Amino acid sequence: MANVVEASSQQQFEDLLNRAGSLLSVVHFSAPWAPQCEQMSGVLEELAKEHPQVTFVKLEAEAVPEVSEKYEISSVPTFLFFKSGGKIDRLDGAHAPELTKKVQRLASSAAQPAGAGGPPKVDLNERLRRLINAAPCMLFIKGSAQEPRCGFSRQMVQILKDHSIQFSSFDILSDEEVRQGLKTYSNWPTYPQVYVNGDLVGGLDIVKVRAVITELAVLSLKSLINKNPVMLFMKGNKEGAKCGFSRQILEILNNEGQGLKTYSNWPTYPQLYVKGELIGGLDIMKVRVL
Template identity: 70%
Template sequence: MANLVEATTQQQFEDFLARAGKCLTVVHFQAAWAPQCGHMNEVMEELAKEQPHTTFVKLEAESVPEVSEKYEIASVPTFLFFKAGEKVDRLDGAHAPELTKKVQRLAVSGSPGGAAENSTEDLNQRLKKLINAAPCMLFMKGAPQEPRCGFSRQIVALLKEHSIQFSSFDILSDEEVRQGLKTYSNWPTYPQLYVNGELVGGLDIVKELAESGELENTCPKAVTLEHRLKTVINQSPVMLFMKGNKEAARCGFSRQILEILNGTEVDYDTFDILQDEEVRQGLKTYSNWPTYPQLYVKGELIGGLDIVKELKESGELVSVLKGE
């Protein structure tokens, strides 16, 4: 298939981007050891048939480290979307429906007529969902544990100082959201803070609210970390705290424990500790267990990979998971 190719060097990668011109290029950063990457390659093959003007590139993330480092690829699968040689979007993880939506949206963006109008409507719906994803949403550069600009660093510090509970979105990871939100909210700069779906403003306004004593009344207060950890641990009868999720493990230990649990046919939920530094560090102290993954049943710590392996070998794992 002419529009489904593989890049094995940085030069090949750059050549594919140059040849595509203004047309969409989708790059799949993959690894041979990750089964979810194989599944996503099958999805790409189908998309390549549907989108003949889009170039789909497979790239072994560990074999071309200079490209992976440049674009901050921390896990596989990761997809980057390019137009005219510039990154316009990103998708982390094995999410076939989201990959399909992004490809379809980006492949038609800029086209004349109804396609472009539909794309704008889709983006506005997506922005609305993101803004309402949590009672207090911060759109910033980077993440709270690693802000990537001074203004973002200052607003995070203010919110934490006043014990404000908030979720965040890294606008550097999604160019479409970054540009679209400026128009949607008629606010040209970042960071942007939203409460209950309404724009509060940027750093200057948050500073004013803090100085006047109104910030706590404007934003929801944070719960204690211990209460939050207890809530997350008891979210499901069987909870696995890991690097990544069911669809995309981000370390070998997490991948192994997923394979064992999937073989038991017992339902379980996962929590990605890479997405929440507070939980990642807090749970080590709370449970007096320094490493991940960590498995909990009915709110009680069972242990990590070694203990789960021992339970499997002794034939006790299923009964433990069922709380028997």
């Protein structure tokens, strides 16, 4: 009997899963035109020798479209993992080390008798909550921030980088339980997903809109800063300052003129700009005068 069984129909595929029962089944969705599939077939053959209790199935994705559509197979190679006829995990791409680790882990847990010792399984919702709150900005994508594995994920990463937003990411292709569970947890059916301080911001379309709004706001501020050679942002106006600091900086400008050129990230008011560059506030102006 072959170590890896080929399934050429939906019925044959389902029969193989049923026969495996509660033991692990690994299904390789492949295509004859993809060289990486041939490479992973060799890896699967070796794994089949090491794990005779596991059922290994090879299925040509385009030849059995009803199965591929059911399990959202959009690229090859893709590996699905089953127990008792239900999908428990997924791996997209030609990642031999990751495939080996998943088979070893899942085959071991399948062989463990019910009630055996081991750490208690963390509730899925609690696990999702921890992941979402793992960083102030969490991005759930296909692949990694360094190597996004779909166009939408790639665009999302680029938007965050373009706006200098620090973020952490989680590869949903590495954990099928997280991939499916997060859709229900957040009531958001697609990926990528962005969370800020534990709250869902949304997907790519939402982030694109927010990014455009941010760009417009920045352009508006730049235009305002450059409206005149010298721009002072203060409380009140030249005729009536609304705070002591603003009043003093007006007096300094009126008495001492212009010429400050130092740029600083200044968080308080008043603020003085010269030719579009921030000079500083009252303390800086006092020092310059003295």
